[in-house]
Amino acid sequence: MPAKTWIYDAILYIYALSLLFSFSDVATKNRSAKRMGTGLLAFVWLLQTVFIAIRVYEHQYMPVLTMFEALFFYCWMLVTVSFMMNWFLRLDLLVFLINLACFAIMALNFFSDPAVTPISEQWEAKDELVFIHITLAIGSYAAFLVAALLSGMYLFMHRKLKGKQWTAVMTRFPSLDKIEGYTYRAVLIGIPLLILSVVLGMTKVVLEGDMHLLADPKVLSSLFSLAVYAFYLLQRISGKQPGYMLAFWNLAAFTVVVINFSLFNLYSGFHHWIWM
Structure with missing residues (x-):
């Protein structure tokens, strides 16, 4: 498990940067910041998907049977939903709030003991x-x-x-x-x-x-x-x-x-x- 902590750190740091850019867009209507935030969020989603794929490969089941796995999958779903809302509904503030809540849940999940x-x-x-x-x-x-x-x-x-x-x-x-x-x-x-x-x-x-x-x-x-x-x-x-x-x-x-x-x-x- 320690060998995989790099992906946890990468997700959290990139997610935090994405939220910073998204907040700049929400506060000042900065389109460049929005594009940067969306791009970083896409990379977060990609890393989450890779993590899920690794778990599936290693354990041969969809990783939702522990609290750690379920909350991770929940956050992956929220990021996916936020992308869809950003694309179809253009609700920038709501998308930011969803991802802010998701970041808090993911941070709590990562900093807790993954041995569940x-x-x-x-x-x-x-x-x-x-x-x-x-x-x-x-x-x-x-x-x-x-x-x-x-x-x-x-x-x-x-x-x-x-x-x-x-x-x-x-x-x-x-x-x-x-x-x-x-x-x-x-x-x-x-x-x-x-x-x-x-x-x-x-x-x-x-x-x-x-x-x-x-x-x-x-x-x-x-x-x-x-x-x-x-x-x-x-x-x-x-x-x-x-x-x-x-x-x-x-x-x-x-x-x-x-x-x-x-x-x-x-x-x-x-x-x-x-x-x-």
Whole structure:
């Protein structure tokens, strides 16, 4: 593992440079800085992809079965999503915030001990059902993170507009209606992914014959997360709540997801993603 630390360092240093250039673009609308930041981010994505390919070659399975691997794959997915958003939606500030959050997660992951326990001793590394279950969950978390960042942008802009405090940074924001619409679409992507992930996880439990695990804290907290997002959707569809309240509900739902991922893994009977 020490021989591979060079790729960790390279990713973090290049990622940091990319964020510096991206911030310059967000703050001053510097197109040259944007091109440089995007180019460095592309190199980060390439190094991430190489790392994943090496793990696949060495271990002969898709590397998502440990906390270290899952968070790395999550960051790779966020970088990929940010590229797509930058290309199709031109949301420079949102792309910067996504990558800032991704950099923090990756730094925490790299500076932690990579010697991690597998998700479960009973689950085979080549189990396709487990692989699909985990990747769907990671995809849903990525969508929910994007939605949460959008809600934060909405609340920030709503407060500034209400107080008539216009700033140059706000020129990089889409309209409130667009932000709310993008949030809604991100949640619509995340919910079915999480539903499918939970269903596959419960299916795996049933196939293993451990029916008592259906009442596992991880299962129950995942169902509660879905219920909170379902409530957000009902409020949004009903049209009875103003946009800022919907943003609050969405941030509350994402908080539940974070607690579900970080806290309930410690008490789960079959999710043992912890560092040694």
